Amino acid sequence: MRTPRSLLTATLLGGLVLTTAGAVPADARPLADAAADPKPPASCLKDPTPREGKTCGHSKILLITYTMDTPCKIYPNHSRKGTPWTVTGTQIIWRYNVSSKTALVSDPRGHDKGFPWWGFTDTDCIGTTVGQPARNYWRYESGKWRAHKTPAIPAGQVRPKRKFQARSQSARGWVDVDWRPAHGAIPGKLVKTTKPGTLRDKPNSLVIGNVPAGWRVRPTGQHDRGWTFVYVPNLKRWGWIMS
Structure with missing residues (x-):
């Protein structure tokens, strides 16, 4: 389940690199x-x-x-x-x-x-x-x-x-898909993606969509292990993309 390493242009984001045990x-x-x-x-x-x-x-x-x-x-x-x-x-x-x-x-x-x-x-x-x-x-x-x-x-x-x-x-062998992740207000900043990538329900977790290169997304300030939580206007959906 690999995802392209770089998706968002760092300069457009203020210099940030969007980066149970059982038996x-x-x-x-x-x-x-x-x-x-x-x-x-x-x-x-x-x-x-x-x-x-x-x-x-x-x-x-x-x-x-x-x-x-x-x-x-x-x-x-x-x-x-x-x-x-x-x-x-x-x-x-x-x-x-x-x-x-x-x-x-x-x-x-x-x-x-x-x-x-x-x-x-x-x-x-x-x-x-x-x-x-x-x-x-x-x-x-x-x-x-x-x-x-x-x-x-x-x-x-x-x-x-x-x-x-x-x-x-x-241990139970199954995990719930967070099909519509919880979110706040839609961010004002709009950023153009430079490479394609998958949209995930959680960082490095389950795929809930795809974001082609050239689409614009609205990134939040939430980052986790190289993933960024974004709103995708073309899909009217929230999710995590690899930065």
Whole structure:
């Protein structure tokens, strides 16, 4: 779920660079021999003082791949806003349902396809799970990053019917989508975006829309880990964009 690194022009913003633990499932147990653990990625090793029990990577598979019953026409924004594109292959990645008829999905070609790769499609094109094997994630235990396995995704499962909920690493396994984030008054400052990016419900969280390069947004003073809370006039929506 990466997002372009720079979205807003710093000079237009006053020089600012907009920048549960639960029981471990049986199939998420440590690998047999800690000494033989795969080497964790560099992102895990960047933390100079990881705390005991800290997790690096996802303890559950969050992006679930489904077959396609028919080609999926995807729109960059809800409802049917923007120029659509069609996925004509055999698979689509589901994230959450907006309604019984609409879901947020990701084009399996990802960044190779080019912006946008997230969008909204009719759910009737989505089939059943393709099946995904367990993956590694890491937990810091007894002074070392130790590899664990996520639960695998069986093939042939139907898409969940729950609305505005996406798979998460939490103990209950789901997180609510903040479809319309709480906000204050619309800011007066208007800033032109220089690069495209996704609109998120929280910093580095769930996609709720897309903001093409050249659109104007109204940034607030709320910043978090390189994300800025903005109002997008073209969508009449609030959300977080990578700065």
